Amino acid sequence: MRIELVKRPQQSVLFSVLSPFIALALTLIAGALLFLLLGKDPVNTLYVFFIEPLRETWSLHELAVKAAPLILIAIGLSVCFLSNNWNIGAEGQFIIGAMAGSILPVMFPDFQSWIVLPLMLLMGIAGGAAYAAVPAVLKVRFNTNEILTSLMLVYVAQLFLDWMVRGPWRNPEGFNFPETRSFHEYAILPEIWSASGRAHWGFIFGLVAALALWFMMTKTLRGFEIKVLGQSPRAGRFAGFSQGRIVFFAFLLSGALAGLAGLSEVSGAIGQLRPVISPGYGFTAIIVAFLGRLNPLGVVAAGLVLALTYLGGEAAQISVGLSDKVVRVFQGMILFFVLAGDTFIHYRIRFVSAPAAAAGEASRANV
Amino acid sequence: MFEAILITIATAATPLLLASMGELVVERSGVLNLGVEGMMIMGAVTGFGVAAMTGSAWLGVFAAAIVGTLFSLLFGFLTLTLVTNQVATGLSLTLLGLGLSSMIGESFVGRAGVRLGALDIPYLTEIPYIGRLIFGQDPLCYISLLLTAGVSWFLFRTRAGLTLRSVGDNHSSAHALGIPVIRIRYLAVMFGGACAGLAGAYLSLVYVPQWVENMTAGRGWIALALVVFASWRPWRVLAGAYLFGAVTIGQLHAQALGYGIPPQLLSSLPYLATIIVLVLISRNRRLTMMNTPASLGRPFVPDR
Numbered sequence: 001m002r003i004e005l006v007k008r009p010q011q012s013v014l015f016s017v018l019s020p021f022i023a024l025a026l027t028l029i030a031g032a033l034l035f036l037l038l039g040k041d042p043v044n045t046l047y048v049f050f051i052e053p054l055r056e057t058w059s060l061h062e063l064a065v066k067a068a069p070l071i072l073i074a075i076g077l078s079v080c081f082l083s084n085n086w087n088i089g090a091e092g093q094f095i096i097g098a099m100a101g102s103i104l105p106v107m108f109p110d111f112q113s114w115i116v117l118p119l120m121l122l123m124g125i126a127g128g129a130a131y132a133a134v135p136a137v138l139k140v141r142f143n144t145n146e147i148l149t150s151l152m153l154v155y156v157a158q159l160f161l162d163w164m165v166r167g168p169w170r171n172p173e174g175f176n177f178p179e180t181r182s183f184h185e186y187a188i189l190p191e192i193w194s195a196s197g198r199a200h201w202g203f204i205f206g207l208v209a210a211l212a213l214w215f216m217m218t219k220t221l222r223g224f225e226i227k228v229l230g231q232s233p234r235a236g237r238f239a240g241f242s243q244g245r246i247v248f249f250a251f252l253l254s255g256a257l258a259g260l261a262g263l264s265e266v267s268g269a270i271g272q273l274r275p276v277i278s279p280g281y282g283f284t285a286i287i288v289a290f291l292g293r294l295n296p297l298g299v300v301a302a303g304l305v306l307a308l309t310y311l312g313g314e315a316a317q318i319s320v321g322l323s324d325k326v327v328r329v330f331q332g333m334i335l336f337f338v339l340a341g342d343t344f345i346h347y348r349i350r351f352v353s354a355p356a357a358a359a360g361e362a363s364r365a366n367v
Numbered sequence: 368m369f370e371a372i373l374i375t376i377a378t379a380a381t382p383l384l385l386a387s388m389g390e391l392v393v394e395r396s397g398v399l400n401l402g403v404e405g406m407m408i409m410g411a412v413t414g415f416g417v418a419a420m421t422g423s424a425w426l427g428v429f430a431a432a433i434v435g436t437l438f439s440l441l442f443g444f445l446t447l448t449l450v451t452n453q454v455a456t457g458l459s460l461t462l463l464g465l466g467l468s469s470m471i472g473e474s475f476v477g478r479a480g481v482r483l484g485a486l487d488i489p490y491l492t493e494i495p496y497i498g499r500l501i502f503g504q505d506p507l508c509y510i511s512l513l514l515t516a517g518v519s520w521f522l523f524r525t526r527a528g529l530t531l532r533s534v535g536d537n538h539s540s541a542h543a544l545g546i547p548v549i550r551i552r553y554l555a556v557m558f559g560g561a562c563a564g565l566a567g568a569y570l571s572l573v574y575v576p577q578w579v580e581n582m583t584a585g586r587g588w589i590a591l592a593l594v595v596f597a598s599w600r601p602w603r604v605l606a607g608a609y610l611f612g613a614v615t616i617g618q619l620h621a622q623a624l625g626y627g628i629p630p631q632l633l634s635s636l637p638y639l640a641t642i643i644v645l646v647l648i649s650r651n652r653r654l655t656m657m658n659t660p661a662s663l664g665r666p667f668v669p670d671r
Contacts, residue, residue, distance in 0.1 A: 003448050005668055086454055138642070142650040147401065147454065148592045149645060152638040155585050163631035286458060323473050328466025335459035336445070343449040347668075 005347040012345050019341035020291055020298070024305065026337040031330055038322065045320050049312030052319075059311060061197025065269050066310045068202035069094065069278070071303035072261035073285035075206070075213050076254030078294035082217075084230040085250040089135065089150030090258040091282025092157035093128040097259020098266045099161060100127025102273050105187035106169050106180045116186040120263060128259015129252045131157065136251035140244040146251075154282070162275045169273065180273040189268035202264030207300065209257060214296040226250070258282060279310065280328070287335040306331060372616060377508050378574055380612025382407075382566040384511045386590035387597070387604045388518055389562025394594055395522060396555035397535035397662035401457025402442050404587025405464025406560050410435045410567025412468040415480055415578040424483040428507070428568045435564020436557045438464065443556040447549050450666040461587070469580045480576035483507065505573050507565065512605075514562070519601035531555060535660035538667045548667055563587065585638065592641045596648050598658035607644075614640050 031049070032042035053059045073090045080087045101124030104116050134153060138144040162178075171181040189200045217223035229236035229246050236243065266277055288306050292299030313327035343349070386403055393400050410431035418427025442460045445451045485505045522528040531551055534541045538548045570586070571578055589611060597603035618633040649655050 005448075005450060007668065081455075088458060138646055142646045143652050143655065144642075144645050144649045145592075145595060148588060148595070149642050151588050152585070152592075152641050155638045156635045159631040159635040163629045166631075167629060283462060286455075287462070290455060323470055325466065325470035325473055329463065329470055330466075332459060332463025332466045335455070335462060336441070339451040339456050339459060340445055340449055343451060347450070 002352045004350045004352050005343070006350055007347055008345075015341070015344040016293065019345060020293060020302070020338060023291065023334060023337035023341045026341075027330065027334045030333050030337075034326070034329065035322070038326075040320055040322060045316055045322060048316045048319055050308060052315050053308060053311040058197045061199040062311055063304065063307050064192075064199035064203040066307035067303045068200070068206050068268070069261040069265050069281040070285050070288050070306055071206035071300055072202065072209060072264070073254075073258045073282055074288035074292060074299045074303055075210050075296045076257035077285055078289040078292065078296065078299055079213060079217065079226060080250040080254040081289060082230045082294050083226040083246050083250045084233070085136075085139075085247055086147045087132060087135065087150050087251055087254050088147055088286060089132070089153045089282070090254060090285055091278060091280065092150070092154035093131045093255040093258035094262035094265070094278055094282045095154075095157040095161050096131040096262070097124040097128030097255075098262030098277055099164065099273065100124055100130075100259065101263035102169075102180065102183075102266060105183040105267075106273065109181060109184060112184055112186045114186060117189065117267070120187060120267060121260065124259045124263025125256045126259070128262060129256040132251040132255020132258070133248070136248050140247050146247075158276075161273070161277070165273050165275050171272075178275050182272045183267060187267060188271060189264055191268075198269070200264065200268030202261065202268045205260060205264060206303070209260075210296040210300045217296065222249075258285075284331055287331050287338075290335055290338050306334070309334075372620065374504070376609060376612040376616045377504055378612075379615040380608040381505075381508045381511045382569040382574065382586055383590050383593060383611055384515065384605060384608035385507070385569060386563045386566035386587060387593040387608060388511070388514050388601065389559035389566075390590055391594050391597070391599060391601060391604055392518060392522075392531070392562075393555050393559035394663055395535045395599060395660055396531050396552050397538055397660050397665065397667075398446065398552050398556055399453045399457065399664040400439065400442055400446075400460070400556060400559055401454060401591065402439070402460025402464065402587075403457075403559075403563050403590050404583055404585070405461035406435045406438045406563035407464075407567040407570075407587045407590075408468040408581070408583045409438050409464045410564030411571040411582055412472040412475070412567075412578060413564070414568030415475055415571035415576075416471065418481040418483075418572055419475065419478060422481060424481045424572050427481065427572055428483065428565065431564040431568030432561040433564070435560040435562070435567065437560070439556050439560020439563070440553075442560075443553050446666070447552050447556070450668055453664050453666070465581060472578045472580065475578035476580070478578065480571065480578065482576040483572045507569050507573060510565075515601050515605045522601065532660070535662055538662045538665070542667075542669055548669065552667075563590075566590070589637065589641050592645055595655075596644050598648065598654065599660065600658075611637060611640065 028046065032046060035042040035045040053063060073094065077087060077090060101120040103123060104111060104120055131153065135146040135150040138149050139146040165180060166178045169180045171179055189202060192199050192201060192204060225241045226246060228239060229241055229243060233243060266273055270277060284306055288299055288302045291305065292302035309327050309330050313324050316322040317324045386407055390400065390403055413434040414427040414431035417430040418424045442456055445456045446453045483505055522532060530546055534546060534548050534551050542548045570582055593604055593607040596607045615637050618636045621628065622630045622633050
């Protein structure tokens with residue numbers, strides 16, 4: 001038996017709406033099998049993983065805390081991916097943004113004023129954008145593959161953070177723990193509704209950015225330019241769009257948003273710098289971007305789903321004794337199923353049994 | 368001392384060489400598999416696990432190659448049969464591999480591993496200075512050198528190699544000539560997976576005989592960069608891998624000696640070197656254009 005693809009005359013609207021849901025359903029089925037394999041009751045574990053975290057107010061707040069960086073990074077990445085620029089170094093831009101924004105509270109702890117937080121946000125954005133500018137410059141100027149350079153810079157950023165936190169930026173009153181001093185009150189990103197939980201303004205930033213970029217992509221010339229250059233660089237050039245400018249735009253935008261995400265995370269959720277400040281948000285955001293079908297509004301929903309896997313992983317570890325490593329397997333599976341599902345948007349699948357195929361060839365030969 | 372450094376350079380270079388040699392064949396067939404890191408880490412965890420359970424390092428090596436191949440088939444099915452985006456699919460292979468390996472390997476952490484011993488030929492290995500260097504490496508190191516010669520011969524001296532390159536350069540013409548494009552790409556992808564699996568096993572059975580989460584530490588990506596650096600030529604991959612082996616070992620020695628340079632900054636040297644090397648090689652657009660397989664990364668759906 002053979003699988004044949006038949007190109008659809010038009011993209012299937014049905015499948016482009018359904019494919020993320022099909023992917024999630026398949027992930028749940030595969031997840032249930034995985035739990036069974038690990039000797040856990042699949043139904044109960046799925047319940048703990050995906051329903052329990054949604055039942056209490058405080059954990060809804062936690063969901064927003066986890067979703068904030070994912071959404072912020074992923075909307076930037078989806079614009080980037082749409083323009084056919086493969087920035088996969090968001091994790092590094094996240095770290096550098098967080099570090100740039102932390103300069104004020106860590107190095108100048110006595111500078112305490114309401115202006116500190118806005119400055120930190122700007123510095124975080126600038127830091128992330130500057131770090132993303134490196135692969136963009138190398139791509140435009142030297143034709144260097146941006147996938148490899150942006151990824152290499154992740155490792156460099158991680159090592160740089162590790163050094164700063166253990167070395168120059170270590171808290172002088174911190175008993176030699178590898179962490180910076182805790183941010184003072186003016187450097188903390190406020191909680192949205194502190195009476196009920198921890199969710200901070202990073203989540204709001206994510207929603208605002210999603211709306212803004214949705215507007216840009218659907219209603220402005222810039223959005224059109226990005227899509228045209230992404231799908232057909234040649235057609236874009238004929239239209240007078242500059243490839244190089246879009247490379248910079250896409251990288252700076254996604255870097256800036258990743259930097260904002262990093263700063264929001266350290267200032268809103270952690271309150272200081274540590275050797276590791278992200279459980280791989282920059283990479284998980286790639287999955288978020290694809291699950292959201294590279295649409296800023298879709299990304300918000302997808303960000304909540306992926307945030308749920310983090311929470312579910314924690315819950316399942318506590319109540320079912322499941323390894324927290326399962327989370328990353330889950331996330332990887334989602335991306336696989338999403339990508340496979342996208343095939344159905346453009347193609348119809350036909351299963352051809354071997355004899356029939358041979359008969360088909362024979363009849364064609366007769367013609 | 369100098370001799371010891373040279374030996375360790377080979378140890379650092381071999382996993383890179385194995386993985387990039389596989390990827391070179393894959394890319395020559397026109398497929399870009401960014402999942403090298405994922406296949407490699409799966410090879411590492413499999414190699415370690417099987418060797419620890421059976422006590423045989425060779426069984427571990429063998430199993431790692433098989434798991435690498437199976438994992439690459441996942442990529443093959445998506446990109447070749449379902450024509451998904453190769454970049455995104457490769458990324459997802461890496462993410463899945465990193466996750467799956469850390470889950471599988473959770474119970475291996477801290478366990479003693481099995482080491483794949485170095486070769487010891489009576490008399491020859493004892494030759495002063497060069498004996499250990501030439502005759503005392505581990506078997507996989509020699510296999511990687513043979514592999515380089517083999518791939519070079521296959522690609523440029525055999526008909527099958529020419530066919531593979533034609534598929535990578537122009538899949539439509541190859542298809543029109545009746546060459547089974549998809550089947551050849553499947554085979555190339557599987558070869559790449561087996562090589563990446565071997566490279567992973569090398570890390571967990573020779574380089575450091577233990578299992579550490581994320582122990583590939585970006586080597587799969589460096590292997591990808593090496594293929595570009597080598598402009599898709601096997602012998603240049605060999606040179607590149609040993610160059611990177613030298614950088615890795617050099618920075619390790621510099622860390623040991625101190626010099627007051629923070630170890631984290633030294634550790635970032637191989638990654639920075641990768642970027643610099645990529646810039647140097649790709650700034651010559653004509654050279655890159657000439658050597659890059661023309662169909663690299665392009666999806667292919669046969670028209671029937």
